[in-house]
Amino acid sequence: MRGAEGTRDRRRNKPVMNQAITEIPDAVTSENSPSADELRKIDAYWRACNYLSLGMLYLCENPLLREPLKVEHLKKRLIGHWGSDPGQSFIWVHLNRLIKKYDLNMIYIAGPGHGAPATLANAYLEGTYSEVYPDKSEDAEGMCRFFKQFSFPGGIGSHCTPETPGSIHEGGELGYSVSHAFGAAFDNPNLIVSVVIGDGEAETGPLMGSLHSNKFLNPVCDGAVLPILHLNGYKIANPTVSARITSEELHSLLEGFGWAPYFVEGDDPPVMHRKMAMALDECVNRIRSIQGDARRGGIQERPRWPMVILRSPKGWTAPKKLDEHQLEGYWRAHQIPIPDVADNPAHLKILEEWMRGYKPEELFDANGKLIPELKEMAPIGKQRMSANPHANGGLLRKSLRLPNFRGYAAPVTKPGISQALPTYILGEFLRDVMRDNMANFRVFGPDETASNRLEAIYAATKKTWLAEFKSEDLDGGELSRDGRVMEMLSEHTLEGWAEGYVLTGRHVFFASYEAFFHIIDSMFNQHAKWLEKCKTEVKWRASISSLNLLVTSTVWRQDHNGFTHQDPGFLDVVTNKSAVVTRIYLPPDANCLLSTVDHCLRSVDYVNVIVADKHPHPQYLDIDAAAKHCEKGIGIWSWASNDLGSEPDVVIASAGDVVTLEALAATAILREKCPDLKIRFINAVDLFRLQPTSEHPHGLSDRDFNSLFTTDRPVIFNFHGYPALIHKLAYRRANHENMHVHGYREKGSISTPLGLTILNQVDRFNLAIDVIDRVPRLKTSGAHVKDWLRDQIVENLAYAHEYGMDKPEIRDWKWPCA
Numbered sequence: 001m002r003g004a005e006g007t008r009d010r011r012r013n014k015p016v017m018n019q020a021i022t023e024i025p026d027a028v029t030s031e032n033s034p035s036a037d038e039l040r041k042i043d044a045y046w047r048a049c050n051y052l053s054l055g056m057l058y059l060c061e062n063p064l065l066r067e068p069l070k071v072e073h074l075k076k077r078l079i080g081h082w083g084s085d086p087g088q089s090f091i092w093v094h095l096n097r098l099i100k101k102y103d104l105n106m107i108y109i110a111g112p113g114h115g116a117p118a119t120l121a122n123a124y125l126e127g128t129y130s131e132v133y134p135d136k137s138e139d140a141e142g143m144c145r146f147f148k149q150f151s152f153p154g155g156i157g158s159h160c161t162p163e164t165p166g167s168i169h170e171g172g173e174l175g176y177s178v179s180h181a182f183g184a185a186f187d188n189p190n191l192i193v194s195v196v197i198g199d200g201e202a203e204t205g206p207l208m209g210s211l212h213s214n215k216f217l218n219p220v221c222d223g224a225v226l227p228i229l230h231l232n233g234y235k236i237a238n239p240t241v242s243a244r245i246t247s248e249e250l251h252s253l254l255e256g257f258g259w260a261p262y263f264v265e266g267d268d269p270p271v272m273h274r275k276m277a278m279a280l281d282e283c284v285n286r287i288r289s290i291q292g293d294a295r296r297g298g299i300q301e302r303p304r305w306p307m308v309i310l311r312s313p314k315g316w317t318a319p320k321k322l323d324e325h326q327l328e329g330y331w332r333a334h335q336i337p338i339p340d341v342a343d344n345p346a347h348l349k350i351l352e353e354w355m356r357g358y359k360p361e362e363l364f365d366a367n368g369k370l371i372p373e374l375k376e377m378a379p380i381g382k383q384r385m386s387a388n389p390h391a392n393g394g395l396l397r398k399s400l401r402l403p404n405f406r407g408y409a410a411p412v413t414k415p416g417i418s419q420a421l422p423t424y425i426l427g428e429f430l431r432d433v434m435r436d437n438m439a440n441f442r443v444f445g446p447d448e449t450a451s452n453r454l455e456a457i458y459a460a461t462k463k464t465w466l467a468e469f470k471s472e473d474l475d476g477g478e479l480s481r482d483g484r485v486m487e488m489l490s491e492h493t494l495e496g497w498a499e500g501y502v503l504t505g506r507h508v509f510f511a512s513y514e515a516f517f518h519i520i521d522s523m524f525n526q527h528a529k530w531l532e533k534c535k536t537e538v539k540w541r542a543s544i545s546s547l548n549l550l551v552t553s554t555v556w557r558q559d560h561n562g563f564t565h566q567d568p569g570f571l572d573v574v575t576n577k578s579a580v581v582t583r584i585y586l587p588p589d590a591n592c593l594l595s596t597v598d599h600c601l602r603s604v605d606y607v608n609v610i611v612a613d614k615h616p617h618p619q620y621l622d623i624d625a626a627a628k629h630c631e632k633g634i635g636i637w638s639w640a641s642n643d644l645g646s647e648p649d650v651v652i653a654s655a656g657d658v659v660t661l662e663a664l665a666a667t668a669i670l671r672e673k674c675p676d677l678k679i680r681f682i683n684a685v686d687l688f689r690l691q692p693t694s695e696h697p698h699g700l701s702d703r704d705f706n707s708l709f710t711t712d713r714p715v716i717f718n719f720h721g722y723p724a725l726i727h728k729l730a731y732r733r734a735n736h737e738n739m740h741v742h743g744y745r746e747k748g749s750i751s752t753p754l755g756l757t758i759l760n761q762v763d764r765f766n767l768a769i770d771v772i773d774r775v776p777r778l779k780t781s782g783a784h785v786k787d788w789l790r791d792q793i794v795e796n797l798a799y800a801h802e803y804g805m806d807k808p809e810i811r812d813w814k815w816p817c818a
């Protein structure tokens with residue numbers, strides 16, 4: 001073990017790197033070291049794990065090798081990963097020792113989730129697996145079923161999927177283990193989250209960024225995260241970067257990230273067991289001393305938390321070579337280590353000898369159950385990492401105490417007259433949600449909580465910050481060591497924290513710029529998949545809070561930031577995922593936003609995506625009308641319509657705040673210029689109302705949809721996002737061929753707010769022109785109005801180019817028909 005300690009220059013408050021890495025010789029022991037007997041049992045338990053891992057990869061019969069291994073005992077298709085398993089099981093059994101020795105509350109996150117056989121083996125040996133899935137009992141028959149189901153049709157996946165007891169992290173998409181771990185540790189002062197990082201995983205951007213999470217962990221009110229970098233040297237087919245730089249470089253890198261790395265290196269199991277035990281003892285002592293000091297005497301300086309670097313062979317304990325090829329300690333051990341066992345009797349023999357080398361007959365009793373002296377090596381009850389309730393966070397979830405959202409309403413006496421700043425008002429609501437839930441609610445945003453106008457929250461709590469403080473921070477910095485607003489410029493890290501936090505039973509609100517939600521497209525995908533499985537198949541998982549995402553700083557008000565900041569496509573990504581877990585809301589004004597967020601904070605098992613701009617907007621609905629409108633999800637705004645009691649000539653519909661304003665302005669123009677035109681105005685808050693009920697539980701019935709949108713009248717739909725999305729949702733509807741959707745057409749630059757809408761034809765003038773073109777009797781009679789509308793476009797663009805802003809009547813637009 002190499003113990004590496006940075007020193008600190010207290011005057012400069014900067015960690016100073018100590019280049020010399022002290023290497024502890026293999027033979028050293030301490031009085032605290034485990035006894036020879038304990039080490040023997042740890043090794044035996046580890047052998048049982050490795051045996052089970054191989055069993056999962058290969059066997060569907062003869063689970064305990066009580067008869068000679070034959071081809072018919074093998075699975076026909078061999079799928080799964082070996083390389084990560086022995087190292088991960090090695091870590092797990094040592095963590096078990098730690099939990100028992102120090103009476104710890106610990107969960108385990110497997111960054112390389114493809115190493116699931118290790119996690120599964122341990123869940124099985126701890127008895128949890130059989131408790132959750134009684135047919136996978138702790139006997140030969142159950143073991144056989146346990147082996148067979150792995151990576152088998154109708155069985156379980158080969159990663160730490162939701163079916164895996166003790167898992168909150170599937171680990172299929174590499175990169176998020178550390179951010180998930182920190183999310184789990186926040187506000188869980190007694191929890192230690194151990195997290196195995198694959199050395200390949202450590203090459204990903206998200207993982208690297210997340211190593212900074214230690215500047216956001218408070219030793220008083222949060223738990224600890226114990227990262228274990230699994231330096232097995234290889235990925236699927238390549239060496240890993242961190243294994244091929246010098247230990248000094250790696251040490252410097254991790255120390256630069258603020259960690260105190262402990263190196264455990266080698267391949268001789270007895271020596272490695274002792275070194276790992278010593279390293280983990282050091283880590284726990286260090287964690288306890290950091291927490292103890294901070295909890296007794298306050299935080300003096302940023303703690304340097306411990307982490308372990310475990311350098312051990314990939315596929316450890318496999319045969320050294322297969323034919324002329326190196327197997328153990330090389331990437332060839334990553335997946336099925338001996339793939340041709342069914343066709344190659346010599347290789348089948350090698351596999352059999354390898355498996356028998358773990359001595360299953362010494363590990364399992366006559367019935368096939370782990371022998372008592374090994375059983376007692378694992379913790380019991382909820383202390384088992386496979387049964388820790390934090391890894392089934394819904395069990396611990398408490399509903400939020402929510403203030404009445406009506407108390408925060410923007411006053412609206414007539415629709416479309418007064419202005420308000422929706423996200424600022426939302427911030428006031430969230431401030432009080434925070435005040436009432438100071439231990440299980442956090443707000444996340446990459447450097448933009450104030451920019452997104454949610455700054456009222458800072459009155460309840462500040463931004464978490466454990467790095468250096470400077471005097472200027474007192475002037476508006478809003479930083480605090482015990483803050484509950486999480487801001488770091490890494491959407492990946494924030495999303496991972498937020499996911500880890502909800503997965504362990506708490507509540508989140510995440511706000512980010514619309515265009516940059518795409519950064520976490522894939523994380524959203526993975527979380528939605530996890531939720532879908534939990535909800536539809538894994539019934540023992542308790543419901544968790546929804547992931548609430550506020551999409552703000554939207555496409556339509558990025559006229560100053562320009563093209564790069566204009567992208568409403570996250571909504572398209574969301575609609576690809578299961579209707580069971582996805583919800584999209586586009587509240588048109590502040591009161592609808594309040595009602596929507598109140599609803600989302602109460603909900604479970606969804607990803608709620610809420611789209612709302614951060615600039616002042618006209619307000620349309622008082623709080624009662626807003627609550628009703630949001631409850632319905634879509635509805636006619638009769639005050640904007642003039643088709644009362646008759647068939648409309650045209651339906652003008654909108655979904656989104658800026659586009660609703662433009663659609664209303666178009667309606668007002670048409671009502672003035674074409675007074676006998678019958679217009680029905682519809683607004684959709686809940687986007688999935690557009691889909692048929694067969695596709696989404698929120699979908700309107702065809703009968704309701706047809707009565708709203710008619711079956712034969714033109715529908716001009718002004719949409720916040722890309723127009724194709726509305727067609728995708730509504731293409732089965734009777735009147736789909738008459739739906740003409742305006743939305744973002746990927747046209748952007750620096751412009752004025754109106755200029756950007758004109759560029760994409762979601763502006764009032766182009767909408768009104770489209771109505772004239774689509775209503776048969778206006779096609780020719782409307783020519784004069786159309787001409788006037790074209791003039792308006794030219795004049796408004798010219799004004800914007802001359803003065804750099806929109807005309808006052810555009811900026812101060814009010815609904816004129818009130």
Ligand SMILES: Cc1ncc(C[n+]2csc(CCOP(=O)(O)OP(=O)(O)O)c2C)c(N)n1
Pocket residue numbers: 083084112114115172173174175197198199200201202204230232233234235236240314334
């Ligand atoms: C983001 C991502 N990219 C690529 C892959 C494909 N993949 C699966 S395992 C693996 C190698 C992982 O190596 P490492 O993290 O070192 O894990 P080990 O098996 O060595 O423990 C890769 C590239 C993936 N799962 N996720």
Ligand SMILES: [Mg+2]
Pocket residue numbers: 198199200230231232233234235240314
């Ligand atoms: Mg590796």
